[in-house]
Amino acid sequence: MYSQGLIGADGATEETEEFLAKFQARIDREEKIEPNDAMPNGYRKTLVRQIGQHAHSEIVGMLPEGNWITRAPSLRRKAALLAKVQDEGGHGLYLYSAAETLGVTREQMTEELLSGKAKYSSIFNYPTPTWADIGTIGWLVDGAAIMNQIPLCRCSYGPYARAMIRVCKEESFHQRQGYEILISLCNGTEEQKQMAQDSINRWWWPSLMMFGPHDAESSHSEQSMKWKIKRFSNDELRQKFIDATVPQAEYLGLTVPDPELKWNPEKNGGKGGYDHGEIDWDEFWRVVKGHGKMNRDRIKDRKKAWDDGAWVREAALAHAEKRAARQTQHAAE
Amino acid sequence: MSNETPLWEVFIRPRNGLSHKHCGSLHAADEVLALQAARDTYTRRGEGVSIWVVPSKAIFASDPDQAAENFEPGVDKVYRHPTFYDIPEEVGHM
Numbered sequence: 558m559y560s561q562g563l564i565g566a567d568g569a570t571e572e573t574e575e576f577l578a579k580f581q582a583r584i585d586r587e588e589k590i591e592p593n594d595a596m597p598n599g600y601r602k603t604l605v606r607q608i609g610q611h612a613h614s615e616i617v618g619m620l621p622e623g624n625w626i627t628r629a630p631s632l633r634r635k636a637a638l639l640a641k642v643q644d645e646g647g648h649g650l651y652l653y654s655a656a657e658t659l660g661v662t663r664e665q666m667t668e669e670l671l672s673g674k675a676k677y678s679s680i681f682n683y684p685t686p687t688w689a690d691i692g693t694i695g696w697l698v699d700g701a702a703i704m705n706q707i708p709l710c711r712c713s714y715g716p717y718a719r720a721m722i723r724v725c726k727e728e729s730f731h732q733r734q735g736y737e738i739l740i741s742l743c744n745g746t747e748e749q750k751q752m753a754q755d756s757i758n759r760w761w762w763p764s765l766m767m768f769g770p771h772d773a774e775s776s777h778s779e780q781s782m783k784w785k786i787k788r789f790s791n792d793e794l795r796q797k798f799i800d801a802t803v804p805q806a807e808y809l810g811l812t813v814p815d816p817e818l819k820w821n822p823e824k825n826g827g828k829g830g831y832d833h834g835e836i837d838w839d840e841f842w843r844v845v846k847g848h849g850k851m852n853r854d855r856i857k858d859r860k861k862a863w864d865d866g867a868w869v870r871e872a873a874l875a876h877a878e879k880r881a882a883r884q885t886q887h888a889a890e
Numbered sequence: 891m892s893n894e895t896p897l898w899e900v901f902i903r904p905r906n907g908l909s910h911k912h913c914g915s916l917h918a919a920d921e922v923l924a925l926q927a928a929r930d931t932y933t934r935r936g937e938g939v940s941i942w943v944v945p946s947k948a949i950f951a952s953d954p955d956q957a958a959e960n961f962e963p964g965v966d967k968v969y970r971h972p973t974f975y976d977i978p979e980e981v982g983h984m
Contacts, residue, residue, distance in 0.1 A: 588906055588907075589905075589906035589907035590906070591903070591906050591907075591940065593940070594906075633969070636967075636969050637969045637974075637975075640967065640969055640970045644970075700984075715906060715907050715908075718907065719909060729972040730969075730970060730971055730972040730974065730975065732984055733972050733975035733977055733984055734969075734974075734975050736975075736977055736981070736984060737975045737976060737977065740976075740977075740978075804981075804982070805981055805982075805984070808978070808980060808981050
């Protein structure tokens with residue numbers, strides 16, 4: 558779904574000025590960089606980290622929603638949710654593959670996720686106690702992810718850009734299925750509408766945090782923009798998201814939990830936009846550093862899935878070896 | 891049998907940003923000769939900026955007889971498409 562804006566990325570490079578200038582000139586000409594091309598160490602490291610975080614987010618992101626597959630209220634909803642979670646698994650694979658083109662192995666990345674060394678989007682460390690949360694995740698969380706991922710389709714690194722094009726194409730139904738769930742709830746009983754309101758109350762701020770720290774606090778953003786890994790700053794994307802989403806909340810008859818939210822006709826160069834209240838960055842960093850409500854459970858679940866699947870991977874390899882041995886024997890006969 | 895020159899599949903990247911695309915095959919003794927032959931055969935008119943050659947025997951294809959069971963289940967799962975969901979026009983593009 559989304560990778561958090563480069564938490565702790567280190568864009569340091571050691572190459573000569575001339576090499577870096579030549580590379581930058583390629584980027585400035587909008588040339589795509591492909592796996593075998595020369596690239597600064599920092600560019601490679603930044604991408605490995607970002608694509609890795611993005612891939613982990615897709616995989617961990619399956620957990621809060623997977624939680625509701627067996628309890629979806631109708632066959633229609635169950636089929637849609639199952640298809641969505643299946644998509645997220647596929648998105649994780651596209652992204653891991655893109656990262657592998659940079660020389661990192663799948664085993665390394667898995668190990669970093671399970672050991673807690675690698676990060677994933679903080680949004681998945683919030684719990685999903687009600688069915689309305691499945692609607693809200695599709696609408697807000699996937700909505701924020703799409704806002705972030707569309708510019709990534711033009712990322713300077715070819716394999717990442719191509720993976721993003723595929724992801725965005727598949728992702729387009731995710732947001733709509735979520736919003737449809739909320740329309741149903743908001744047209745339902747008072748209790749159902751309350752459930753939807755409670756859900757947006759819990760997810761609104763964490764969704765805004767998905768865009769990462771303020772531009773001024775996001776130290777590596779500038780280099781990423783220069784290398785055209787990123788095309789818009791965190792705050793720009795966050796503003797776009799707010800402006801697109803507030804009217805959608807109004808249509809549902811739900812209130813965005815921000816008393817300071819106000820239309821400002823001067824914003825966005827006179828096109829207008831919403832002013833909003835301050836984001837609780839202490840909460841953001843707490844969750845990023847592992848102290849969200851669900852951090853431990855998410856890693857515990859991933860570890861369990863990995864450990865429980867070990868015998869299947871081993872058996873498949875043993876079977877493949879046996880078959881290969883049999884074929885060699887046949888060929889020799 | 892062992893004296894046959896192996897077959898290679900050739901993939902060309904038209905330009906950076908696009909994937910390598912299969913464009914044909916050729917016979918060559920090893921990967922060095924295969925790359926040279928691919929360059930001479932498939933990129934004489936600026937068709938690409940990068941070549942992959944893959945031993946044809948390393949490619950495994952799905953069985954055409956199983957095409958129906960493999961691919962038809964994807965067709966009736968309309969809920970995988972955005973148009974399956976009713977979003978009122980007033981809400982705008984989503």
